[in-house]
Amino acid sequence: MKVATWNVNSLNVRLGHVLDWLKTRQPDILCLQETKLEDARFPRADIESLGYQVIFSGQKTYNGVAIISRSPLADVLHDIPGFADVQKRCISATVAGVRIVCIYVPNGQSVESEKYQYKLAWLKALTVHLQNEIRQHGELALLGDFNVAPEDRDVHDPAAWEGQVLCSAPEREAFRALQTLGLKDSFRQFEQPEKSFSWWDYRMNGFRRNLGLRIDHILLSDTLAQRCRGCTIDVAPRKLERPSDHAPVVAEIA
DNA sequence: ATGGCAGGAAGCTCCTGA
Numbered sequence: 001m002k003v004a005t006w007n008v009n010s011l012n013v014r015l016g017h018v019l020d021w022l023k024t025r026q027p028d029i030l031c032l033q034e035t036k037l038e039d040a041r042f043p044r045a046d047i048e049s050l051g052y053q054v055i056f057s058g059q060k061t062y063n064g065v066a067i068i069s070r071s072p073l074a075d076v077l078h079d080i081p082g083f084a085d086v087q088k089r090c091i092s093a094t095v096a097g098v099r100i101v102c103i104y105v106p107n108g109q110s111v112e113s114e115k116y117q118y119k120l121a122w123l124k125a126l127t128v129h130l131q132n133e134i135r136q137h138g139e140l141a142l143l144g145d146f147n148v149a150p151e152d153r154d155v156h157d158p159a160a161w162e163g164q165v166l167c168s169a170p171e172r173e174a175f176r177a178l179q180t181l182g183l184k185d186s187f188r189q190f191e192q193p194e195k196s197f198s199w200w201d202y203r204m205n206g207f208r209r210n211l212g213l214r215i216d217h218i219l220l221s222d223t224l225a226q227r228c229r230g231c232t233i234d235v236a237p238r239k240l241e242r243p244s245d246h247a248p249v250v251a252e253i254a
Numbered sequence: 255a256t257g258g259c260a261g262g263a264a265g266c267t268c269c270t271g272a
Contacts, residue, residue, distance in 0.1 A: 009271085010261055034271085036262070061262050062270075107271055115270095147272070166272060199272070202259035213272075245260080245272080 001096070001253045003029040005143035005216055006237075007104070007199075007246035011035040011064070014244055015043055017237050021248065022050050025234070028070050029095060030248075031102035031143040032056075035064030042066070057088045065091045065102045065144070073100075083125035090126070092133070098224065099137035101130065103144035108165045116165060119147070123174040130181055134221060142183055142219040145246065148175045150185065154214035156195065166215060183219035186231040186251045198233050199246045207238055218251045227254045 004027045008014040011032060022030065035042070037058045047054045047068055057078045058064035065088060067073060073093035080090050089104040103126065108119035134140050148171045152158035161167040179185065187196075197212025206212065220228055231251040238247045 013261070034261095109270080109272085145272095164272095201272070204258055206259090215272075242260090 001029070001098075002027045002250060003031075003100075003141055003143060003218065003253065004248050004250040005031040005033070005102070005145070005218060006248040007033040007145040007216060007244060009034050009036075009244040009246065011037055011043065011066075012041075013242060015046060017240060017244070019046060019050065021237060022047070022052065022068070025248075025250070027250065029100060030068040031100070032066040032068065033064070033102070033104035033145045035066055036061055037064055055091060055093055057091045059086075059088045063088045063104055065089060065104050067091055067093055067100055067102050069093070069095050069100075071095050080122075080125050080129045082129070083122070085122070089122070094137065097139060099133055099140040101133065101140065101142045101144075103142065103146070105145060105147040107147050108171070110165050111163065111168050113165075120170055120174060123171075123177075127174070127177050127181065130178065130183075134181055138221065139224050140183070140221045141224060142178065142217075143249075144217070145215060146175065146217050147215050148172065149213045149215050150175045150217075153194070154197070156197065156211045156213065161213075166213060178219060182222055184222070184225035184228075186218045186220050186225065186228050187214070187233075187249070189225065189228055190231055196233055198249055200238065202245050216246055216249045218249055220251070220253070224253055228252065229254050
């Protein structure tokens with residue numbers, strides 16, 4: 001089973017890239033973030049025409065998540081139960097017995113910002129919720145844009161980013177709290193090239209100079225992690241015309 | 255030097271992202 005996550009930074013703009021990617025890479029599951037589309041405008045038919053099913057939770061201008069799957073999506077859940085939030089950042093479903101949780105973690109803007117406090121509260125609520133989900137489902141995959149670079153090696157210039165949003169100690173602690181639930185960072189189960197990133201700033205030729213961060217992740221519960229045979233970042237779509245600033249992350253599970 | 259891209263909604267400029 002091939003599972004993937006991709007922050008597309010507007011599905012309206014990136015629909016062509018997504019459809020091409022589905023055709024060539026043939027994932028079983030693709031989680032999307034930052035669709036920036038109200039549900040009424042979601043391009044369901046385009047995705048279904050490729051033999052996929054899709055569920056989505058979106059809003060105008062900001063946020064928006066979706067799960068695309070070859071197999072039926074059951075027990076669909078929108079948002080994080082018990083966490084009052086108008087922002088569409090989480091959608092879950094069960095596929096072939098595996099609980100799939102697609103997240104778009106708040107950016108946080110800066111560590112002094114109220115948005116940063118919202119981010120930490122959001123991550124805390126997610127962690128509490130996932131504890132229950134893991135208890136109920138056993139096999140769970142958490143995929144998405146975490147907006148956290150877990151370690152210094154996930155940052156092109158750790159000194160410049162030290163203590164900044166996406167890299168601060170509380171954010172990294174929140175990431176480790178998810179791992180403490182028994183979720184493994186599938187990317188780090190394998191040997192990887194140095195300076196592997198999943199996001200590069202549009203500005204200053206960030207991609208060409210590989211000035212990036214690894215903030216998009218696939219976390220797997222124990223038995224899935226044991227069956228994981230590889231995890232890679234597909235930089236090819238980042239080289240296309242009008243790319244998303246994020247690249248897809250892909251995990252292969254036996 | 256806080257900028258530098260990009261997307262979206264609004265409207266000829268702003269907010270947000272990371």
